[in-house]
Amino acid sequence: MNDFENLSISSALEGLTNKKFTCLELTEYFIQRIENNKDLNCFITSTFDKAVEMAKVSDQKIKENKTRLLEGIPIGMKDLFCTNGVRTTAGSKILENFVPFYESTVSNNLWNSGAIMLGKTNMDEFAMGSANTTSFFGNVKNPLGSKVNKELVPGGSSGGSASAVSSGLCLGSTGSDTGGSIRQPASFCGLVGLKPTYGRCSRFGMIAFASSLDQAGPITKTVEDSALMLQAMVSFDKRDSTSSRQSIPDFSDFKKLSIKGKRIGIPKEYMIDGLNSDIKKVWDSGISWFKSEGAEILEISLPHTKSALPTYYIIAPAEASANLARYDGIRYGFRHSADDLNDLYQKTRGLGFGKEVKRRLMIGTYVLSAGYYDAYYLKALKVRKLISQDFEDSFQKCDLILTPTTPNVAFPIGEKQTNPIEMYLNDVLTVPASLAGLPAISVPSGFNSEKLPIGLQLIGKPFDEISILAAGALIEESRGFK
Amino acid sequence: MSIFDRKNYFYPDLPQGYQISQFEYPIVGKGYINIEIEGKVKKIGITRLHLEQDAGKSLHDQDIKNSYIDLNRSGCALMEIVSEPDLSSPIEAAEYVKKLRSILRYIGSCDGNMEKGNLRADVNVSVKREGEKLGTRCEIKNVNSIKFIQQAIEFEAKRQVNIIESGEEIIQETRLFDPNKCETRSMRSKEESHDYRYFPDPDLPPLIISDEKVNSLKEKLPELPDEKKDRFMREFNLSSYDAEVIVNDQSTALFFEKLVKGRDSKVVTNWITGEIFSYLKKINKDIKNAGIAPEKIGSLIDLIVDEKISNRQAKEVFEEYMESSDDATIFIEKKGLVQLSDPSEIYKLIDKVLSDNPKMVDDYKSGKDKLFGFFIGQIMKISKGKASPKIVNELLIKRLKE
Numbered sequence: 080m081n082d083f084e085n086l087s088i089s090s091a092l093e094g095l096t097n098k099k100f101t102c103l104e105l106t107e108y109f110i111q112r113i114e115n116n117k118d119l120n121c122f123i124t125s126t127f128d129k130a131v132e133m134a135k136v137s138d139q140k141i142k143e144n145k146t147r148l149l150e151g152i153p154i155g156m157k158d159l160f161c162t163n164g165v166r167t168t169a170g171s172k173i174l175e176n177f178v179p180f181y182e183s184t185v186s187n188n189l190w191n192s193g194a195i196m197l198g199k200t201n202m203d204e205f206a207m208g209s210a211n212t213t214s215f216f217g218n219v220k221n222p223l224g225s226k227v228n229k230e231l232v233p234g235g236s237s238g239g240s241a242s243a244v245s246s247g248l249c250l251g252s253t254g255s256d257t258g259g260s261i262r263q264p265a266s267f268c269g270l271v272g273l274k275p276t277y278g279r280c281s282r283f284g285m286i287a288f289a290s291s292l293d294q295a296g297p298i299t300k301t302v303e304d305s306a307l308m309l310q311a312m313v314s315f316d317k318r319d320s321t322s323s324r325q326s327i328p329d330f331s332d333f334k335k336l337s338i339k340g341k342r343i344g345i346p347k348e349y350m351i352d353g354l355n356s357d358i359k360k361v362w363d364s365g366i367s368w369f370k371s372e373g374a375e376i377l378e379i380s381l382p383h384t385k386s387a388l389p390t391y392y393i394i395a396p397a398e399a400s401a402n403l404a405r406y407d408g409i410r411y412g413f414r415h416s417a418d419d420l421n422d423l424y425q426k427t428r429g430l431g432f433g434k435e436v437k438r439r440l441m442i443g444t445y446v447l448s449a450g451y452y453d454a455y456y457l458k459a460l461k462v463r464k465l466i467s468q469d470f471e472d473s474f475q476k477c478d479l480i481l482t483p484t485t486p487n488v489a490f491p492i493g494e495k496q497t498n499p500i501e502m503y504l505n506d507v508l509t510v511p512a513s514l515a516g517l518p519a520i521s522v523p524s525g526f527n528s529e530k531l532p533i534g535l536q537l538i539g540k541p542f543d544e545i546s547i548l549a550a551g552a553l554i555e556e557s558r559g560f561k
Numbered sequence: 562m563s564i565f566d567r568k569n570y571f572y573p574d575l576p577q578g579y580q581i582s583q584f585e586y587p588i589v590g591k592g593y594i595n596i597e598i599e600g601k602v603k604k605i606g607i608t609r610l611h612l613e614q615d616a617g618k619s620l621h622d623q624d625i626k627n628s629y630i631d632l633n634r635s636g637c638a639l640m641e642i643v644s645e646p647d648l649s650s651p652i653e654a655a656e657y658v659k660k661l662r663s664i665l666r667y668i669g670s671c672d673g674n675m676e677k678g679n680l681r682a683d684v685n686v687s688v689k690r691e692g693e694k695l696g697t698r699c700e701i702k703n704v705n706s707i708k709f710i711q712q713a714i715e716f717e718a719k720r721q722v723n724i725i726e727s728g729e730e731i732i733q734e735t736r737l738f739d740p741n742k743c744e745t746r747s748m749r750s751k752e753e754s755h756d757y758r759y760f761p762d763p764d765l766p767p768l769i770i771s772d773e774k775v776n777s778l779k780e781k782l783p784e785l786p787d788e789k790k791d792r793f794m795r796e797f798n799l800s801s802y803d804a805e806v807i808v809n810d811q812s813t814a815l816f817f818e819k820l821v822k823g824r825d826s827k828v829v830t831n832w833i834t835g836e837i838f839s840y841l842k843k844i845n846k847d848i849k850n851a852g853i854a855p856e857k858i859g860s861l862i863d864l865i866v867d868e869k870i871s872n873r874q875a876k877e878v879f880e881e882y883m884e885s886s887d888d889a890t891i892f893i894e895k896k897g898l899v900q901l902s903d904p905s906e907i908y909k910l911i912d913k914v915l916s917d918n919p920k921m922v923d924d925y926k927s928g929k930d931k932l933f934g935f936f937i938g939q940i941m942k943i944s945k946g947k948a949s950p951k952i953v954n955e956l957l958i959k960r961l962k963e
Contacts, residue, residue, distance in 0.1 A: 291763035404578020
């Protein structure tokens with residue numbers, strides 16, 4: 080038996096093309112891994128039969144020398160991406176039995192690149208959460224918790240995706256990031272999480288949370304894998320009016336890009352109260368790595384940073400309140416029996432949605448209501464403009480921005496559950512880039528005293544994923560661990 | 562710049578739970594169109610034109626227990642054109658919708674088929690005493706014919722007048738028109754109205770329409786009904802009424818222009834509005850999809866003008882002619898309809914009738930003018946209707962004077 084435990088996507092591709100092992104062997108290995116680690120609760124639905132079928136096709140392609148970009152790579156698909164004929168729940172009771180009859184563009188692109196679907200990964204309900212504790216299908220465990228003998232959260236909302244890659248149940252997975260849902264769990268699980276520029280990945284078939292923020296991206300073990308998966312996921316799609324027509328580069332070109340002479344901005348506003356001291360230390364180390372590679376470090380100011388979180392928690396719920404209106408029990412999904420139409424709506428939505436989703440729907444409905452719209456929603460739109468402007472101004476002076484991904488490391492399951500604001504603070508360092516639609520990557524950069532992983536975030540100019548990948552690779556080389 | 566908004570409300574025939582519409586920045590702003598009422602032109606203001614998604618249709622009368630939803634139209638794009646409160650009678654409303662429909666068809670943005678629901682009117686009606694401000698309005702939803710629009714307004718205005726005259730007040734509400742009973746009924750009152758929580762649709766970026774685009778569209782605009790009408794009156798000497806009838810439909814206008822080339826415009830107009838319109842009505846087609854070639858009609862008209870066939874005969878055989886693939890000359894020959902207009906042939910007929918009736922000829926010459934008609938009748942009879950009445954007339958007068 081081959082040693083598959085330490086495989087990355089790139090090393091697996093190498094092994095497959097060199098015929099060291101077959102896709103079927105690889106796939107069956109991961110199927111076994113998933114079966115043996117059910118307690119992590121990473122998957123809502125497994126698709127093993129499909130995986131085996133796909134693996135056979137890939138083996139045939141390899142035989143015929145017709146390999147595609149991700150030929151034979153078993154991955155997890157966040158349960159937010161509609162998969163044709165495969166149940167797609169968004170982590171919600173209201174879609175518990177929903178089987179789409181169409182495929183999301185992102186997942187379709189991945190299958191067309193030869194990736195293999197092991198299953199649909201667990202997530203916070205409708206991607207609303209930062210700990211993967213709001214899923215109707217139960218919370219996901221962070222595999223790194225065993226290191227400290229605690230049950231830790233994997234982060235969220237793409238918690239199942241991150242935990243699955245971290246625990247070696249698949250080689251990579253898809254996530255979606257609205258305010259940090261890729262970067263934060265990647266950071267908590269010691270992985271690379273990339274949120275591309277808004278518009279890079281089509282949102283068609285990706286169950287909407289907040290349309291102006293949602294963006295798909297990969298969660299992987301390495302920066303190289305991240306570039307590979309990203310390449311397969313992106314496309315212009317006329318079925319998504321916000322999909323970008325910007326030309327798509329060869330993301331592996333990040334390897335050719337030197338950081339020497341690049342100007343790295345360090346935003347002083349990210350030095351927030353409550354930033355974990357271990358994380359601060361890792362951030363300082365990060366700065367020194369860039370310095371020693373010949374990058375120029377400069378302090379920058381993003382003055383509206385402190386308004387980003389409240390702005391986000393107005394805009395995202397407002398959009399969600401409309402996006403989730405379709406789950407009304409009339410056409411598909413959960414329906415509760417009722418006496419009349421209003422009763423049907425109330426019972427279906429009251430029982431079909433979880434507490435956090437309902438909280439955000441109420442916030443969203445409130446901020447759009449007559450009399451409150453100007454004070455909340457309209458104002459938030461204006462502040463969002465200012466936040467984008469901050470970044471635009473900074474990118475006149477620097478090429479990249481380096482920050483921590485999260486103010487804290489992974490916390491025990493059950494913590495931060497009583498006060499939603501405390502939970503929302505998890506996103507404080509990731510939402511500004513989301514609001515500005517900028518590409519950002521979280522790369523494992525160090526550990527706290529308990530050996531829990533700490534991620535640093537790199538934020539790039541619009542459509543400049545290559546630079547953040549290159550800078551991420553520099554961190555990988557400099558951090559002193561594999 | 563034009564922005565799409567979400568209008569939020571729950572209803573089973575609205576699958577998304579919101580309707581994509583336009584609130585603050587519609588795609589088209591203020592404008593006007595002219596209508597003609599009793600020969601006078603009246604300007605009707607257009608407030609705006611915005612785009613939105615059509616909803617589905619709830620059907621409550623198909624089953625005792627269940628309601629059904631028809632989603633066929635759901636999500637289709639529609640234009641909503643809002644007019645200013647400038648219309649002051651049912652007939653004005655009807656003329657407005659007719660003119661609007663004609664323009665939309667000219668531009669090609671809507672086929673204007675009201676029966677199929679492709680053009681519908683939400684009719685807002687209010688009444689007031691002379692000199693007073695506009696009264697409280699009621700909206701009659703989804704009226705789907707011009708006749709119904711008039712009937713709905715007539716009923717609704719009377720209803721409101723009765724309410725006011727009995728000392729009560731109009732309650733603003735949405736009403737339905739029932740064409741069977743010819744009355745309007747309350748659907749829902751304003752108090753039940755929602756807070757629609759309009760906000761810009763984050764799925765759809767703002768639509769930026771450049772001046773160049775607007776100008777290029779302007780250049781591509783076809784000649785619209787009003788301009789065309791003016792030109793037809795000028796160029797072809799048409800009456801206002803005839804011109805209106807001809808230009809109302811673009812294909813008819815095009816057909817007219819092709820047909821009138823080198824022909825008398827009055828004759829052409831009469832044929833189009835007479836025989837052709839009634840033929841189209843009979844076969845239930847319009848001039849475009851009936852596929853009538855202008856030349857087919859033109860060659861028939863030419864035969865009449867050249868007196869190869871009489872107008873009456875042409876009308877009699879018109880339908881048959883339309884069904885046949887023969888050209889006009891061959892058709893009338895086959896039918897044996899070729900008009901006799903050769904003077905020597907006609908003289909022969911005249912002479913035969915006169916020599917057969919010597920007494921009558923004497924009587925005529927001694928002053929019995931009425932016998933002229935008798936001779937004509939006899940001549941036409943022996944020509945089996947083929948002789949040109951006009952030539953028979955001319956030649957008979959000549960002969961009798963000899």
